[in-house]
Amino acid sequence: MLVGTPNVGKSVIFNLLTGSYVTVSNYPGTTVEVTRGTAKYNQQIYEVIDTPGMYSLLPITEEERVTRTLLLQEKPDVVVHVVDAKNLERMLPLTLQLLEAGLPVILAVNMMDEADAIGRQIDLDKLSEILGIPVVGTAAALNRGIEQLKRAVIEYVRKRVA
Ligand SMILES: Nc1nc2c(ncn2[C@@H]2O[C@H](COP(=O)(O)OP(=O)(O)OP(=O)(O)O)[C@@H](O)[C@H]2O)c(=O)[nH]1
């Protein structure tokens, strides 16, 4: 399941991960759209869910309520928290909330191209060490880092299931 604040690149990543069999539906009783698709990797099929943007696990908007409910109901094997590398410090509180909720989180630090362009350096290994979770740098709009993200997700699922 892909989660994160609005406009960080979740849907671009979703489109890169999934094929053409994508379903868009309104979450029951709401006008909030949830998109589901599948990704194939090494003969395995993974369901991928793109969620509406959220700022906090404590919901204020209908979108946030839907994403929170999805996180609790669907019990995803992996939650990919997508963040904007340019505004990392504003985004990490949600990572901590997700971790505190006991969710299996991988951090995708997206928009690395834009962070590079403004001279912002991010030590992904250090971040991974501090948070204790896998961290992958991506520039989804340029299709960069998506293979690494896939591998990180698969590795994570493999370890959790084992
Ligand atoms: N430069 C750059 N732009 C990106 C990158 N990833 C996404 N974008 C752009 O950022 C914008 C938002 O991307 P979306 O995938 O729609 O963002 P989202 O997280 O799904 O947004 P919501 O659905 O509103 O929560 C689009 O214009 C993308 O083309 C990236 O890595 N680098």
Ligand SMILES: [Mg+2]
């Ligand atoms: Mg989106």
